[in-house]
Amino acid sequence: MLFADDQAFAQRLDAQDPLRACRELFEIPPAARVIAAGESRGAGHAAAPAGQPCVYLTGNSLGCMPKGVRQALADELDDWSHLGVEGHLHGRNPWLPYHECFRHVGARLVGARPGEVVMMNSLTVNLHLLMVSFYRPNSSRYKILIEDAAFPSDSYAVASQAEYHGRDAEDAVMRLRPRPGERTLRTEDILQVIADHGKRIALVMLGGVNYLTSQWFDMAAITAAAKAQGCTVGWDLAHAAGNVPLKLHEWGVDFAAWCSYKYLNAGPGAVAGAFVHEEHAKRLDLPRFAGWWGNDPETRFRMGPQFVARQGADGWQLSNPPILAMAPLRVSLDIFDRVGMDALREKSLRLTAYMEWLIDRIPGNAQGELVEIVTPRDPAQRGCALSLVIKSDPRGAVEKLKRAAVVCDFREPNILRAAPVPLYNSYHDVWSFVQTLRTAFA
Ligand SMILES: Cc1ncc(COP(=O)(O)O)c(C=O)c1O
Incomplete structure (x- = not known):
């Protein structure tokens, strides 16, 4: 250029x-x-x-506020003040199925199929919830592969997951380091580590775009190589969602999670995203930490004690959606969808x-x-x-x-x-x- x-x-x-x-x-x-x-x-x-x-160049930390957010919040506050509990069914954006309005826009954003994406919680919470299901160590395969320069929360999350399974985190967590004198990782080196140690790695969980170096990894190649070795592959997309084009379904990614306050401009501490590949949608055998919003909507309000997981990513939800936190997300994801x-x-x-x-x-x-x-x-x-x-x-x-x-x-x-x-x-x-x-x- x-x-x-x-x-x-x-x-x-x-x-x-x-x-x-x-x-x-x-x-x-x-x-x-x-x-x-x-x-x-x-x-x-x-x-x-x-x-x-100002010259605002920190949308990778906290994105600017979309102007439409004020009205979106005002609408929800109006419905709350005028309808009270009736807003669940009769609000202009009924609160009961509120999370469903992200089904298609959320999926298009990360190259997923409808049903593979749900917006819920915050990023680290989602990583934990997904690791509960997808980090399944056994005596021979228990390692977790991350970048050495992973965001601290990811390091804490994987170490605590390993410890939760009775593992020594020092032994379980493998960290990818650049070659001496270099600052970023080479794809060939990542693939070599996977080839050499793949049979002992239970989970590969890297940042799609590294938070510190802004390096975008070859997600397709890394996912394919790790899956060929029988590893599960999850991505932290905090710096990738809304920044780079993603094809999570096509690449065969098992799970992913991202926050919405950076490139997605949904506000400080905004509600995060989670992706679970369709191939796991029907795996009702997967262990998970359950809550009533992950239950099949057909039986959710029967209020029985037996959890019946809803198929797809929705089945990982715990609680009913926080409407005031989600209203900005509607505005911001709509912009991404239109552009x-x-x-x-x-x-x-x-x-x-x-x-x-x-x-x-x-x-x-x-x-x-x-x-x-x-x-x-x-x-x-x-x-x-x-x-x-x-x-x-x-x-x-x-x-x-x-x-x-x-x-x-x-x-x-x-x-x-x-x-x-x-x-x-x-x-x-x-x-x-x-x-x-x-x-x-x-
Ligand atoms: C790559 C990455 N992972 C995890 C986090 C933690 O996010 P949260 O506080 O939303 O859990 C951040 C926050 O900036 C991040 O950049």
Whole structure:
């Protein structure tokens, strides 16, 4: 792709962007508020023109608020105030089958079939519930394979699952490490570990897109290789759902879970997603932690003591859906459904390539002397985010970005993660970010 480094070029790309209207669907935090929040942490003073939005590049942490969320919440509050318990059946979006409204949109988002996806709980809870069913260690096959740089919650979850089964977690959990001197994992190395140790691995559970390096793993190849060895395969899609196109059904993934507050923009702590492959839908023999919402709706209200699992992912639900938490999800998933992951990916590839191109041209950074891009250079191995190692005074650079109302995510000791999200970020956002970095380093 051919790019130029002047501001007018960024503005031209925005003018030609077929998705430019999507930005209007979101509330981008105002620059002045972001700067004021920085000041209260002692970040110093800077002025921002009133009303101007910040450069928000942290949709991989918490996505921006869709404007439609206020009305969606107001509708549910109105129904609650006017209908009380009758809202379960007579609300404008009846609460009783509320989770079912995600059946199709949720499935399309991750390349699943209707019935394979349910929205419920939060991410770590879903990983645990699914591991209860899908981590079934025996004396010879009990290992769990994860990335060494897995998100801490995943490390805790797999270790505690191993211990729950009476295993020593140190022995049970295998961690994939990059080659010495390298920062990301090579697919060939992952496949080799699976080939060498597959017969002892009960569960492969990686992050589809790694949270720290933003590396998108070859999910199809890893799933196929692990399943050929008889392993069960689950994916944590926190940084993949809504970021990259997924084909969970086709790839034969056994289970997956993701949160909805990052790329899916459903709000802080939003209700998460879970996928269970159709091949397990009818396996009513699978052990699970049961609750009444996972019971067959035909018999749920007979209130008997005998649990009869509903077929499909719905059968893993425990409780009735939290309507006020789910209302934003309706708005956000509807946006994804209307725009489509293909169109988003097309813009995402260009937006991220543009950011990469500009970073490579920061004066004095030809060999990554100032900022090293850790995320793979191959677009097929990444989503929209780039993880950057800031070589000197990373905290200073972060504060300078904040004072210029550029919001990124920082992970100690020196990793800055910048996610140009195709739904609401512009090429001009990317240009402003790199421009601010340039001045920070100057
Ligand atoms: C990859 C990954 N896994 C798990 C979690 C934990 O999510 P939750 O707090 O929703 O359980 C996060 C949170 O950011 C994450 O990025």
